[in-house]
Amino acid sequence: MGKLMLLDGHSLAYRAFFALPPDLTSESGQVTNAVYGFTSMLLKAIDDQRPTGICVCFDKSDRTFRNDEYEDYKAGRAETPDSFRSQEPLIHEVLDALRIPQVDIEGFEADDIIATLATQAAADGEDVVIVTGDRDTFQLVEDPHIRVMYNKRGISDVAFYDEAGIKERYGVSPKQYIDYAAMRGDSSDNLPGVKGVGEKTAAKLLGEYADIEGIYSNLDRLTPKLRENLETSRDQVELNRRLTRLVRDVPLDLTWGDCVQGEWDREEVRKLFNSLSFRTLLERAMKQLPAAGAESAPAGEPEALDVEVVPVTSGKALSEWLDASTSSDGIAIVAAGDSGRLEGLAVACGPASAAWIASKDVWESQALRVWLADEHKPKLGHRIVEALRLLDFPEINGIAGDTAVAAYLLDPAESKYLLDEIALRYLGIEVISADAGSAEPQGMLSLDSSGMEVAGRSAAAITALAPELSLRLENRGLSELYCDIELPLVGVLARMERAGVRLDLDYIEELAETFRDRCRQYEAEIHRLAGEEFNVNSTPQLREILFEKLGLPPTKKVKTGYSTDAASLEAIRDRHPIVEALLAYREVEKLRSTVDGFTPLVAEDGRLHPRYNQTAAATGRISSESPNVQNVPVRTEIGRQIRKAFVAESGWSLCAADYNQIELRVLAHISQDPGLLEAFRAGRDVHQATAAMVFGVDLDDVNDEMRRQAKMVNYGLSYGLEAFGLAQRLGIGNSEAQVLMDSYFEKFPGVREYMDSTVARATAEGFTETIFGRRRYLPELEHRSYQVRKMGERMAMNAPIQGTAADIIKVAMIRVDAELSRRGLESRQVLQVHDELVIEVAPGEGDEIPELLRAIMEGAADLDVPLKVDVGVGSDWDAAKSGK
Numbered sequence: 001m002g003k004l005m006l007l008d009g010h011s012l013a014y015r016a017f018f019a020l021p022p023d024l025t026s027e028s029g030q031v032t033n034a035v036y037g038f039t040s041m042l043l044k045a046i047d048d049q050r051p052t053g054i055c056v057c058f059d060k061s062d063r064t065f066r067n068d069e070y071e072d073y074k075a076g077r078a079e080t081p082d083s084f085r086s087q088e089p090l091i092h093e094v095l096d097a098l099r100i101p102q103v104d105i106e107g108f109e110a111d112d113i114i115a116t117l118a119t120q121a122a123a124d125g126e127d128v129v130i131v132t133g134d135r136d137t138f139q140l141v142e143d144p145h146i147r148v149m150y151n152k153r154g155i156s157d158v159a160f161y162d163e164a165g166i167k168e169r170y171g172v173s174p175k176q177y178i179d180y181a182a183m184r185g186d187s188s189d190n191l192p193g194v195k196g197v198g199e200k201t202a203a204k205l206l207g208e209y210a211d212i213e214g215i216y217s218n219l220d221r222l223t224p225k226l227r228e229n230l231e232t233s234r235d236q237v238e239l240n241r242r243l244t245r246l247v248r249d250v251p252l253d254l255t256w257g258d259c260v261q262g263e264w265d266r267e268e269v270r271k272l273f274n275s276l277s278f279r280t281l282l283e284r285a286m287k288q289l290p291a292a293g294a295e296s297a298p299a300g301e302p303e304a305l306d307v308e309v310v311p312v313t314s315g316k317a318l319s320e321w322l323d324a325s326t327s328s329d330g331i332a333i334v335a336a337g338d339s340g341r342l343e344g345l346a347v348a349c350g351p352a353s354a355a356w357i358a359s360k361d362v363w364e365s366q367a368l369r370v371w372l373a374d375e376h377k378p379k380l381g382h383r384i385v386e387a388l389r390l391l392d393f394p395e396i397n398g399i400a401g402d403t404a405v406a407a408y409l410l411d412p413a414e415s416k417y418l419l420d421e422i423a424l425r426y427l428g429i430e431v432i433s434a435d436a437g438s439a440e441p442q443g444m445l446s447l448d449s450s451g452m453e454v455a456g457r458s459a460a461a462i463t464a465l466a467p468e469l470s471l472r473l474e475n476r477g478l479s480e481l482y483c484d485i486e487l488p489l490v491g492v493l494a495r496m497e498r499a500g501v502r503l504d505l506d507y508i509e510e511l512a513e514t515f516r517d518r519c520r521q522y523e524a525e526i527h528r529l530a531g532e533e534f535n536v537n538s539t540p541q542l543r544e545i546l547f548e549k550l551g552l553p554p555t556k557k558v559k560t561g562y563s564t565d566a567a568s569l570e571a572i573r574d575r576h577p578i579v580e581a582l583l584a585y586r587e588v589e590k591l592r593s594t595v596d597g598f599t600p601l602v603a604e605d606g607r608l609h610p611r612y613n614q615t616a617a618a619t620g621r622i623s624s625e626s627p628n629v630q631n632v633p634v635r636t637e638i639g640r641q642i643r644k645a646f647v648a649e650s651g652w653s654l655c656a657a658d659y660n661q662i663e664l665r666v667l668a669h670i671s672q673d674p675g676l677l678e679a680f681r682a683g684r685d686v687h688q689a690t691a692a693m694v695f696g697v698d699l700d701d702v703n704d705e706m707r708r709q710a711k712m713v714n715y716g717l718s719y720g721l722e723a724f725g726l727a728q729r730l731g732i733g734n735s736e737a738q739v740l741m742d743s744y745f746e747k748f749p750g751v752r753e754y755m756d757s758t759v760a761r762a763t764a765e766g767f768t769e770t771i772f773g774r775r776r777y778l779p780e781l782e783h784r785s786y787q788v789r790k791m792g793e794r795m796a797m798n799a800p801i802q803g804t805a806a807d808i809i810k811v812a813m814i815r816v817d818a819e820l821s822r823r824g825l826e827s828r829q830v831l832q833v834h835d836e837l838v839i840e841v842a843p844g845e846g847d848e849i850p851e852l853l854r855a856i857m858e859g860a861a862d863l864d865v866p867l868k869v870d871v872g873v874g875s876d877w878d879a880a881k882s883g884k
Helices: 009-019 033-049 065-069 088-097 110-123 135-142 163-170 174-184 199-209 212-217 224-232 234-244 266-275 279-287 315-324 366-373 384-391 403-410 419-427 451-475 479-499 505-530 539-549 566-571 577-596 637-643 662-671 674-681 686-695 704-718 723-730 734-747 749-765 786-822 849-858 877-882
Strands: 003-008 053-057 127-132 146-153 157-161 308-312 331-338 341-348 353-357 379-381 399-402 501-503 611-613 623-625 653-659 767-769 775-777 828-833 836-841 869-874
Touching: 003 009, 003 033, 003 110, 009 033, 009 088, 009 110, 009 127, 009 146, 009 749, 033 088, 033 127, 033 146, 033 279, 033 749, 053 110, 065 234, 088 266, 110 127, 110 135, 127 135, 135 146, 135 163, 135 174, 157 163, 163 174, 174 199, 174 212, 174 234, 199 212, 212 234, 224 234, 266 279, 279 451, 308 315, 308 451, 315 353, 315 366, 331 384, 331 451, 341 384, 341 451, 353 451, 379 384, 379 451, 384 479, 399 403, 399 451, 399 479, 403 419, 403 451, 403 479, 419 451, 451 479, 479 611, 479 786, 479 828, 505 577, 505 637, 539 577, 566 577, 577 637, 637 877, 653 786, 653 849, 653 877, 662 674, 662 704, 662 749, 662 786, 674 686, 674 749, 686 704, 686 734, 704 723, 704 734, 704 786, 723 734, 734 749, 749 767, 749 786, 767 786, 775 786, 786 828, 786 836, 786 849, 836 849, 849 869, 869 877
Parallel strands: 003 053, 003 127, 127 146, 308 353, 331 379, 379 399
Antiparallel strands: 146 157, 331 341, 341 353, 611 623, 653 836, 653 869, 767 775, 828 836
């Protein structure tokens, strides 16, 4: 027994047209929201249901036999938009390319065709799934072989209905649904119902009297008003009943057995989808090729990579190997070691062989240095910054591919991007067997007795993986982001790590002791307020004190008991002074831990060398570790004290350049809201300007509280903040927060439109994009949980803003690095934190660097509002920021 899928083409396409933003277009300017949404629903339905048969049914024309019986049938419907009509031929092109049968017939609706084919198939024992946005098909579910996949709203919110589902949702059986619909009426078909009879009354009547005949036979048992309404509408109800009943014997030229998807041509589909700018849909379609009889994807047991690894024992042999090994894609390098100590280097120019360099004399040879420095010799790697860190060579140029970075762009929500996992996923090959060593999370290979083979296989795998990932990046339109931003950034980050930043050790120890004293003071205060000593850092003990001894109301339950996280404590901050003390303690303890962690990380050169990770944040932001300099507070006094510990070398200075309100400027650009655009173009204080518009006062009359509230709204809404969250942050009531938000959207309608259209597009496409093309995939938008979907919507609103800001500062870093080199300057980038770059300025270059930084950073992107950068110079990081 198979499964036949029948789709109502017009119904689904029309739903998609109104669900997706009208600015969804191809590169030629053709509006594609209907065809895109329809194709997306089609592919998802096929992927979810795996049908053995399929057919898409359409209305042939606007007029059917129902109009002959009732001239006003469907009268009053709005004229079909031209932008929808222009897409109808494209929908048929897509179905033709995918070799999916289509059928329409003059005088009948798509529902009638579906009813006919479904009835035939069910009679032969075939399971049938009907995909539609029209509830008239619910009458067909009386057959146990038939289910309806009903599109409730948008293009991804669907519900499945079988007989039990119809009964649960509407209170009637599928057999009764025609009578139910006849009494209720259908405004979309211009079929008026019985006055005063809605869904509940119709279901109740049918529950008591079974059908229309039973109801009209028992009118004397009904209330006078209901009896009168039913009598008055008797003829209309009978008409509605006849028009709602689907025809199950439409004369068709095909049977359900003919509804089979044919084999389709990969290049034909690729050409069509590319012409429509359907990059994501193309990839989804290609994954479903095996079901259409085309080439299959890697399946079954993974294939072990068979690589011959040859030891290279002299500089001459290495030079000969490099001369003989050519590859247009590049030679892969894998640095292997243990505990940060380099043990060997594997290089490969193809998946079949690799060379192993285990001698220090060899990897420090002139041949290797020349090759690594030659920008015309392409190099590949996996987390290549790790190899650069281990090799510690002054110049490594020509980085042509990093498979970890490529995999990150393809799926930024992953966490580790281990080489063996990526190779298995994309190539179906096993790089490292269970008994041949392992890969640490950082990407450096840990050696055992078979370490040479592990490193060699890894290098060989990279040569096979790199072109595959590059092709996938190209198919998704990510090649430019990869080649122009992410790959050049690898070298920039490596040089910044190598440079490091000097730390004032005496000062940092004093500061750490200050924090330790504060922690002890807060701890003593907490013990006093609790009436006993306990381990403040122990969650079980803290839970006992707060919720049992002091009787404070718990706010959130987790697996182990009631939560004591920051959000939970914030909710009960005003219930007892111990909560305020706890929050203060945790803040200072976090900073103490951060500061105490600095000193062990200081290298022999007296400098911290933070490790920067460009594959950690789904938004595209750069993160850091060892230490995490992003943990240094930005605008607090404690943060200033910590920044004072980051100092310049003697005779040098630090120059800090920070983007001013970059995320709001990006929001103004992508939302095209006139109010935001005008505020930034006029150089106004955007929070003051927002407050003036929202509160309806002159700029000069905006007070500090108005500006504070406007600032919270400006930043909060870009993160999808709703009234409840805004109320909590501002300390105001929910209704007051809602009024504030409503006023904001009234004055800045472009922001509301951006938020709505972005969520709709992300729901349709499955991802968001920055203006540089960076994607963030959001499966949360299709999650069954309402809370998870709402979280996905918030991420969708923010990802293009935060991601574009991240892209802009990466572009700036690359250009600053290149310009410093071009001018032959000794100054160097030493820190990147949030929207800020810090340059250590060499003696004699102090007049040149600030303006160089400002010009490059403000010109890093062409937005419809000016980018503004605050630049300052000082002997330490805080002095540089304060000097702006």
